[in-house]
Amino acid sequence: MTNDIEIVTLNSIEEMSAAYFLISQLTPSLSKENYVRYLNEMVPHNYYQIAALLGGKMIGVSGYWIATKLYCGKYLEIDNLVVDEACRSRQTGNLLMHKLEAIAVQQQCDVIMLDAYLHNTRAHQFYEKAGLQAKGYHFLKKLKAESSKHECLQ
Numbered sequence: 001m002t003n004d005i006e007i008v009t010l011n012s013i014e015e016m017s018a019a020y021f022l023i024s025q026l027t028p029s030l031s032k033e034n035y036v037r038y039l040n041e042m043v044p045h046n047y048y049q050i051a052a053l054l055g056g057k058m059i060g061v062s063g064y065w066i067a068t069k070l071y072c073g074k075y076l077e078i079d080n081l082v083v084d085e086a087c088r089s090r091q092t093g094n095l096l097m098h099k100l101e102a103i104a105v106q107q108q109c110d111v112i113m114l115d116a117y118l119h120n121t122r123a124h125q126f127y128e129k130a131g132l133q134a135k136g137y138h139f140l141k142k143l144k145a146e147s148s149k150h151e152c153l154q
Contacts, residue, residue, distance in 0.1 A: 005092055007099045010049040013039045019051060019061040022082045050099055052092045059087040062096045066107050073110035097130045
């Protein structure tokens with residue numbers, strides 16, 4: 001089944017906008033308007049996306065960042081890897097992970113990292129099988145009462 005899935009780079013905000021229906025499966029509180037607004041803010045700061053296509057239909061997506069931190073050096077950070085609920089169990093997530101790792105190697109990154117919600121144990125299992133290790137917590141402090149209704153701020 002994986003032979004039919006193609007991994008492509010989404011090169012423009014317009015192409016990335018088409019992935020909204022997938023991103024909203026992970027983050028239902030995110031409006032399409034805010035998604036596009038955030039993309040316009042993120043892309044100039046080394047944010048990219050890849051997508052999995054099956055018969056030309058997008059069935060998976062992952063954003064990623066390339067940057068450097070003092071504690072780990074150059075890294076690729078996976079941001080919102082999502083496979084359409086109706087299309088899971090086709091190795092799509094693994095194909096996206098393999099492509100992300102290839103990009104990290106090509107970009108001479110020292111590590112791959114990501115955040116995953118504490119309650120998303122299915123994702124934890126997936127990432128552990130992919131060779132990633134849980135190394136800490138991600139702390140947040142809400143600064144505005146009217147802040148986003150994003151799931152991580154609840």
